[in-house]
Amino acid sequence: MMNRARELDAADPLGPYRDRFHVPEGVIYLDGNSLGCLPKATPDAMRRVVEQEWGDGLIRSWNDAEWFTMGSRVGAKIAPLIGAAPQEVIACDTVSVNLFKLIAAALQMRPGRKVILSEPGNFPTDIYMIEGLERQGLATQRLASRDRMLDALDEDVALLMLTHAHYKTGEIFDMAALTKAAHDAGALVLWDLSHSTGALPVDLNGVGADFATGCGYKYLCGGPGAPAFAFVAQRHHVDLKQPLTGWFGHARPFAFSDEYEAAPGIERLQCGTSPILGLTALEVGVDLIAEIGVDRLYAKSRALSEFFLECLGELGVLHELVSPAQSERRGSQLSFHHPDAYAICQALIARGVIGDFRAPDILRLGFAPAYLRFADMAEAARHLSEVLASDEWRRPEFSQRAAVT
Amino acid sequence: MMNRARELDAADPLGPYRDRFHVPEGVIYLDGNSLGCLPKATPDAMRRVVEQEWGDGLIRSWNDAEWFTMGSRVGAKIAPLIGAAPQEVIACDTVSVNLFKLIAAALQMRPGRKVILSEPGNFPTDIYMIEGLERQGLATQRLASRDRMLDALDEDVALLMLTHAHYKTGEIFDMAALTKAAHDAGALVLWDLSHSTGALPVDLNGVGADFATGCGYKYLCGGPGAPAFAFVAQRHHVDLKQPLTGWFGHARPFAFSDEYEAAPGIERLQCGTSPILGLTALEVGVDLIAEIGVDRLYAKSRALSEFFLECLGELGVLHELVSPAQSERRGSQLSFHHPDAYAICQALIARGVIGDFRAPDILRLGFAPAYLRFADMAEAARHLSEVLASDEWRRPEFSQRAAVT
Numbered sequence: 001m002m003n004r005a006r007e008l009d010a011a012d013p014l015g016p017y018r019d020r021f022h023v024p025e026g027v028i029y030l031d032g033n034s035l036g037c038l039p040k041a042t043p044d045a046m047r048r049v050v051e052q053e054w055g056d057g058l059i060r061s062w063n064d065a066e067w068f069t070m071g072s073r074v075g076a077k078i079a080p081l082i083g084a085a086p087q088e089v090i091a092c093d094t095v096s097v098n099l100f101k102l103i104a105a106a107l108q109m110r111p112g113r114k115v116i117l118s119e120p121g122n123f124p125t126d127i128y129m130i131e132g133l134e135r136q137g138l139a140t141q142r143l144a145s146r147d148r149m150l151d152a153l154d155e156d157v158a159l160l161m162l163t164h165a166h167y168k169t170g171e172i173f174d175m176a177a178l179t180k181a182a183h184d185a186g187a188l189v190l191w192d193l194s195h196s197t198g199a200l201p202v203d204l205n206g207v208g209a210d211f212a213t214g215c216g217y218k219y220l221c222g223g224p225g226a227p228a229f230a231f232v233a234q235r236h237h238v239d240l241k242q243p244l245t246g247w248f249g250h251a252r253p254f255a256f257s258d259e260y261e262a263a264p265g266i267e268r269l270q271c272g273t274s275p276i277l278g279l280t281a282l283e284v285g286v287d288l289i290a291e292i293g294v295d296r297l298y299a300k301s302r303a304l305s306e307f308f309l310e311c312l313g314e315l316g317v318l319h320e321l322v323s324p325a326q327s328e329r330r331g332s333q334l335s336f337h338h339p340d341a342y343a344i345c346q347a348l349i350a351r352g353v354i355g356d357f358r359a360p361d362i363l364r365l366g367f368a369p370a371y372l373r374f375a376d377m378a379e380a381a382r383h384l385s386e387v388l389a390s391d392e393w394r395r396p397e398f399s400q401r402a403a404v405t
Numbered sequence: 406m407m408n409r410a411r412e413l414d415a416a417d418p419l420g421p422y423r424d425r426f427h428v429p430e431g432v433i434y435l436d437g438n439s440l441g442c443l444p445k446a447t448p449d450a451m452r453r454v455v456e457q458e459w460g461d462g463l464i465r466s467w468n469d470a471e472w473f474t475m476g477s478r479v480g481a482k483i484a485p486l487i488g489a490a491p492q493e494v495i496a497c498d499t500v501s502v503n504l505f506k507l508i509a510a511a512l513q514m515r516p517g518r519k520v521i522l523s524e525p526g527n528f529p530t531d532i533y534m535i536e537g538l539e540r541q542g543l544a545t546q547r548l549a550s551r552d553r554m555l556d557a558l559d560e561d562v563a564l565l566m567l568t569h570a571h572y573k574t575g576e577i578f579d580m581a582a583l584t585k586a587a588h589d590a591g592a593l594v595l596w597d598l599s600h601s602t603g604a605l606p607v608d609l610n611g612v613g614a615d616f617a618t619g620c621g622y623k624y625l626c627g628g629p630g631a632p633a634f635a636f637v638a639q640r641h642h643v644d645l646k647q648p649l650t651g652w653f654g655h656a657r658p659f660a661f662s663d664e665y666e667a668a669p670g671i672e673r674l675q676c677g678t679s680p681i682l683g684l685t686a687l688e689v690g691v692d693l694i695a696e697i698g699v700d701r702l703y704a705k706s707r708a709l710s711e712f713f714l715e716c717l718g719e720l721g722v723l724h725e726l727v728s729p730a731q732s733e734r735r736g737s738q739l740s741f742h743h744p745d746a747y748a749i750c751q752a753l754i755a756r757g758v759i760g761d762f763r764a765p766d767i768l769r770l771g772f773a774p775a776y777l778r779f780a781d782m783a784e785a786a787r788h789l790s791e792v793l794a795s796d797e798w799r800r801p802e803f804s805q806r807a808a809v810t
Contacts, residue, residue: 022460031464038460046455047448050686054628055427055443059436059759067629094677096651097502104541120663125652125677128665132648136509136543143663168661217678223459224472224681243537246501247530256573256764258525258548260533272499272530273622276629277682281455354464359661 001311001378008307008374014300017292021221021371028376028383030355032368033195033333036221042284049280070279071227071248071270077286078220078229081294082193082212083203090266091216091229091279092248095194098213098230099129101242101269103159105232106188106211107138108241110158114140117157117187119149123167126192130161149178153185159211160187164202165195165331168358170323172200172331176207183208194218197229198289199332199369201298204231211236219297219332219368220289222282230269237265246271292370300369301332307374308334308367311381317388322362333366346398347387353380406719406783413712413779419705422697426626426776433781433788435760437773438600438738441626447689454685475684476632476653476675482691483625483634486699487598487617488608495671496621496634496684497653500599503618503635504534504566506647506674510637511564511593511616512543513646518563519545522592524554528572531597535566554583558590565592569607570600570736573763575728577605577736581612588613599623602634603694604737604774606703609636616641624702624737624773625694627687635674642670651676697775705774706737712779713739713772716786722793727767738771751803752792758785 009015022038023029029037053065062068076086092098103116116130120143133139144152153160160182165172175191182189190211196202198219204212210233216226232240241262247253248270251261262268289297306327312319322335338344338361345357355365365380387393414420426442428434434442458470467473481491497503508521521535525548538544549557558565565587570577580596587594595616601607603624609617615638621631637645646667652658653675656666667673694702711732717724727740743749743766750762760770770785792798 022456024461024463027463029463035459035464035467037463038455043452043455043460046451046682050443050448050451050628051427054440055448056429058429058432058434058442059440059761060754061629062440093498093502094651094680096653096677097498097649100649108540123652124655124658124661124663124665127663128650128652128655131665132650135513135646135650136541136648138541223455224466225678225683227680228677241540243541244502244505245533245537245540246499247528247533248501250529250533253529254764256529258527258529258532260529260536272501272633273630275499275632275680275683277451277686278630278680281682349465356464359659 001314002375005374005378012300012374014292014296014369015373018371018373020288023371026352028353028380030353030365030367030380033218033366034356035217035224036219036285036368037371039221039284039288041288042223042281045280045284046277049277067274067276070276071274072267074279074283074286075229075266077283077290078197081197081290082231083205084231085205085234087265088234089229089231090269091227091282092270092274093228095192095213095215095228096125096129097244098228099126100132101244102190102211102213102230103129103133103139103161105240105242106159106190107133109188109236109239113156113158114138115142115156116140116159116161117142117144117152118161119143119146121168122163123192123194126161126163150181153181153187155186157185157187159190161190163192163195165200167195168362168364169335170330170333172329175202175209179207179209195331198294199297199301201294205233209233216282220282221285223278225278226282227275227278232266232269240268242269244271248273289370297369301367302327304367304369304372304374304377305332305334308377308381311378312384315381315385317381317385332369333364335362335364337361338363340393343393343398344387347393347395348383350398351383351387353383406716407780410779410783413708417705417779419697419701419774420778423776423778425693428776431757433758433785435758435770435772435785438623438771439761440622440629441624441690441773442776444626444689444693446693447628447686450685450689451682454682472679472681475681476679477672479684479688479691480634480671482688482695483602486602486695487636488610489636490610490639492670493639494634494636495674496632496687497675497679498633500597500618500620500633501530501534502649503633504531505537506649507595507616507618507635508534508538508544508564508566510645510647511595512538514593514641514644515563518561519543520547520561521545521564521566522547522549522557522562523566524548524551526573527568528597528599531566531568555586558586558592560591562590562592564595566595566597568597568600570605572600573767573769574740575735575738577734580607580614584612584614600736603699604702604706606699610638614638621687625687626690628683630683631687632680632683637671637674645673647674649676653678694775702774706772707732709772709774709777709779709782710737710739713782713786716783717789720786720790722786722790737774738769740767740769742766743768745798748798748803749792752798753788755803756788756792758788
């Protein structure tokens with residue numbers, strides 16, 4: 001198993017990139033889908049923005065260091081990772097706030113329709129942001145399971161809003177088919193790409209998507225609470241109206257006019273002042289992931305998870321896979337059902353294998369392809385096998401739930 | 406003039422604090438009300454959060470480094486600067502986004518009333534955020550000049566929303582009187598403290614304010630695009646409903662439930678994942694400003710601007726002050742009207758005196774009391790005098806307007 005892992009690592013074209021990330025000694029990090037590893041170039045970039053651009057440049061850096069256009073610049077760099085044109089993507093706010101803007105924009109573009117259609121068990125914030133607009137009296141939430149999604153797409157639906165790769169199971173939607181079905185029903189489509197961007201190929205313009213948003217701190221390695229991004233297809237830019245009409249989305253913010261006039265392009269999605277420290281770290285992560293390339297990352301992502309399952313098989317580990325068995329139907333993760341998933345996850349963490357637990361009974365192991373090795377798969381599988389075979393996970397210290405897991 | 410400045414500096418109890426900030430050589434920085442100077446402790450804090458907490462700690466730092474409660478912790482540290490209790494303030498999102506939440510919350514608490522009352526020429530984003538809710542059909546914007554504000558406070562007004570210290574003129578509102586007038590009219594009050602926090606005393610609970618928000622990157626020295634803060638009076642916590650119901654505002658975010666249940670306290674104002682890098686820098690600034698203390702900062706702020714005007718008088722500089730002449734009626738700034746304010750501002754910047762221009766014809770000089778010296782006032786006054794007396798500001802290179810000023 002370990003020999004085979006070494007062969008695979010030796011042949012891996014992405015092997016050398018591991019050294020571009022800081023992966024702590026003694027850790028097998030299977031949670032890059034929650035918080036991506038630190039690129040080694042990030043500390044220098046942070047020093048530059050803090051000490052030179054802020055410390056020395058002060059207010060002048062809004063022009064001189066091009067802070068003012070940073071949201072657009074970072075967005076343009078994310079665009080090729082998701083099949084978008086550079087002017088269609090902007091880095092700003094959080095996924096939650098961007099969902100609100102885009103749902104509200106969709107409602108405005110489909111007068112007479114109030115239903116936002118999603119699925120139960122979608123990432124909570126996606127559903128909660130519909131609820132926010134529902135409480136404003138502007139939207140009606142409708143949740144349909146995957147097998148009933150097409151039936152639920154009727155003439156009341158303004159927007160179909162789904163997460164491409166499910167946070168818990170990793171199962172992916174057929175973006176092309178669902179986008180087409182939504183359009184056939186007269187609805188718009190918003191894709192949450194939080195668990196896809198930087199690990200899976202996404203072709204927003206290829207499938208004709210209307211809107212998208214996604215996370216900066218997972219596979220894009222932008223750091224804890226990194227700014228998110230938002231996509232709006234070019235064809236909607238002129239008509240796009242969203243309610244978070246802050247000064248950074250104004251056509252001429254420094255005219256200080258009392259009247260809001262939306263910026264002509266994707267910049268109208270901006271609201272408050274750009275978070276420059278967060279965008280600086282995000283840009284480093286995006287540059288590195290873009291350099292490696294999504295196609296290569298995706299190929300390795302599939303190979304990693306397939307090899308991990310092979311190792312489990314070889315070790316005779318009985319498991320109940322929640323993720324789809326075929327790698328092309330899942331994101332860069334494997335999730336397992338176990339009634340004691342929490343304690344097993346804690347026992348693994350104590351061994352240096354960091355995965356995560358998703359309530360109520362899921363052990364989720366993420367395989368960020370940019371910095372993981374096949375040897376990590378073999379080692380992690382061995383640890384999981386040992387934890388399950390022994391009574392190790394039954395130790396009392398592993399059963400207490402922490403506030404955040 | 407310079408002798409007097411040296412005497413004042415020698416007697417200044419805040420003098421030693423200048424050394425706790427990085428103030429670039431050769432710069433007299435009169436724009437701390439736009440972007441505050443870098444505290445010298447910030448680079449180490451950023452190294453710690455980036456290299457240790459993110460790099461080594463990875464996902465574990467949400468618990469181990471207390472990232473998860475960081476918004477509340479930083480908010481609690483801001484609270485004493487604005488007369489609030491620790492559990493009434495949270496650091497999150499931007500001023501613009503927080504305005505949206507609080508305006509929407511006020512509308513929800515005053516059913517039947519739709520008017521949001523503010524003044525023309527308020528900071529643009531404040532007015533634009535009303536417009537956003539107006540476009541949603543939920544609010545009606547009403548702008549009244551200061552002398553007509555009380556007349557405009559009728560039974561249709563859900564919320565009076567004003568900026569304590571005006572960004573352009575520095576003129577301050579009587580918070581106690583206006584809060585009382587609004588309450589007498591059955592309206593709620595939201596104070597924008599962006600140009601006050603960290604420089605002027607504010608007593609939110611003393612005046613009985615309902616809501617407030619403010620900026621992290623001005624006098625709080627939190628860095629470019631720092632997270633903002635929001636205040637909600639304790640008495641409103643139970644009833645507070647705001648539409649940006651993201652997962653970080655949930656009572657149990659890691660239960661991953663489909664149903665939104667607001668956190669019991671001020672945390673319900675949070676929306677997306679906390680921006681940890683930005684909050685780290687903000688916390689350093691807040692700690693330092695709190696250590697110096699608002700009362701001492703305010704006393705020095707007034708003394709600085711009074712001395713600056715004295716210097717202008719001594720130098721015989723003719724000027725048209727837009728700010729109130731009495732220092733107790735203005736924020737920590739002096740603004741001057743001049744038809745060529747832009748070129749004058751540029752000429753000053755070329756001399757290392759960084760102030761800013763506010764369209765169409767205002768030269769705004771900010772006096773951040775934490776790191777400015779009386780000698781800076783004398784020097785800046787001399788530069789202004791020379792720029793005005795000579796034709797220096799008429800040079801063509803000073804007349805071109807940059808994108809951001």
